[in-house]
Amino acid sequence: METKPPGYDEYLRMYMEMVSFAKEELKRRATSPVHVPREKIDREFAGHNWVLLVDPRIGFNSRIIRFWINGFPPGEAENKWQFMGHRHTVEAVIYVLKGYGYSIIDGVRYDWEPGDFLCVPVFAWHRHINLSNEDMVYVASTTGPLSMGIGVAIYEDERFPEYWVFAQKDTNEKKSLIPGAVEIPDAQRGIPEGIDPKEYAGSTAAKIYFDQLTFAEREEQARRGGKVLVKGKDLKFEKTPMGWVAPVVDPKLGFYVKVMSTCVAEIEPGKRSGAHRHLYEEVNHILAGEGYSIIEDKRYQWKKGDTLSIPVFSWHQHFSTGKEPARILVHTGRPAMENIGLMITQQGEVAD
CATH class of the missing domain: 2.60.120.10 (Jelly Rolls)
Structure with a gap:
């Protein structure tokens, strides 16, 4: 009788888990919720100012998108400029359903009204100010499940500084759209001093590596240059x-x-x-x-x-x-x- 090597059954289990994943995923998709009626949304929203509509944590087989409805009352004084002041390593698109006001996103003001869209750059501080006499209500979609799934989700909220990861380290870090970029010494950002790219001219491998070293700097500039506001009338x-x-x-x-x-x-x-x-x-x-x-x-x-x-x-x-x-x-x-x-x-x- 052939003897199994140590750990054989466990390795076989893990291998078959990969082999069977696609069929198991089909079953998960088939049993995932599809329809969320307005009555359910209204009922839950009446007791909260933030209700998840689509999220893996409430039974949906979503791996990328989180979708919810949110609302907050008028007036900046009552909220001490801290309501919704936060940033995160996820993409976010907001659609305004009710109310009018403006948002401060990466230090820039964007005025909005019902029917407008906001695309918040990744890791940009943003807060929303309601200037109307009624609650501001919006629906938002983010890529939170993806960021959490690959282990890079960071949420820094002004109301909960004890959970900050980077913002507490440096004033400049609070202004960066790249997590951890500012804590790197200037001499080590991009291509470090003492390295002359000319010495590696013609090296494809070196070019790939230099692109890696300078990626964060280019990424930050690109995010700041991207569009943010879309007016519904347009x-x-x-x-x-x-x-x-x-x-x-x-x-x-x-x-x-x-x-x-x-x-x-x-x-x-x-x-x-x-x-x-x-x-x-x-x-x-x-x-x-x-x-x-x-x-x-x-x-x-x-x-x-x-x-x-x-x-x-x-x-x-x-x-x-x-x-x-x-x-x-x-x-x-x-x-x-x-x-x-x-x-x-x-x-x-x-x-x-």
């Missing part, structure tokens, strides 16, 4: 095989995002969107209208205020049945999949 809907779509936040539009994209889809009453599936996450929030979606072989009825979480690589199509055009806020993880080379999209039926 949305431009254009015809696509999926229907009428207005791109909002996308690396192809000048936004410095690597993981998440945002658009708004519009479907006229009695019309339908195209049908497709893709190898990335998608979260929909119904801004106007009513109708239903076919996701794989299931039908989900929706109305204004509802949220849909589309499972990865699931066929889906939307139908507008109300008296006004349906508008759908769409967040996806498409840029992430493009950046790691796992981008697959298949088009089915074309939109009306």
Whole structure:
């Protein structure tokens, strides 16, 4: 009888865990929640000013996107300029539902009103000031699950300095968009003194390494130069095989995002969107209208205020049945999949 080497069963278990992952993931996708009705959202939001709508911690099989609704009262004095003053190593896109005011993001003021979008640069301090006489309410999508999953999630909040990782170290560190960059001595930032790149001319390996040394500096500049504010009145809907779509936040539009994209889809009453599936996450929030979606072989009825979480690589199509055009806020993880080379999209039926 052949003797198994020490640890054989454990190694076999781990190997089969990898082999079986794809099929197990299909089961997880099939059992993940899809529809979050407005009634549930309103009920929970009435007792809190922050309610998670899509998040792996509440049963969703989302690995990239977190989506929630948030609100805070008017007046900066009561909040002592500290309400929502924070930064994080995640991408974030905010859509204003109610109220008007402005945000300070990386030291720059951006005025907003209902229908506007804010794309917050990674690790930029930001706070929101409500100037209206009612609560400011917005929905936000971030890439928190991805950052937490790969172990690089940092949330520094002015209300909880005891949990700061970098901000407590240096005044300049609080202004940096790169975690830990400022604590590196100036002489060691970028290409260190004493190293002459000319000595390595023609070396591809050296160029790759020098790019690594200078990456953080370039990244910080690129983030500060990216777009932040999109006014709702400036949305431009254009015809696509999926229907009428207005791109909002996308690396192809000048936004410095690597993981998440945002658009708004519009479907006229009695019309339908195209049908497709893709190898990335998608979260929909119904801004106007009513109708239903076919996701794989299931039908989900929706109305204004509802949220849909589309499972990865699931066929889906939307139908507008109300008296006004349906508008759908769409967040996806498409840029992430493009950046790691796992981008697959298949088009089915074309939109009306």
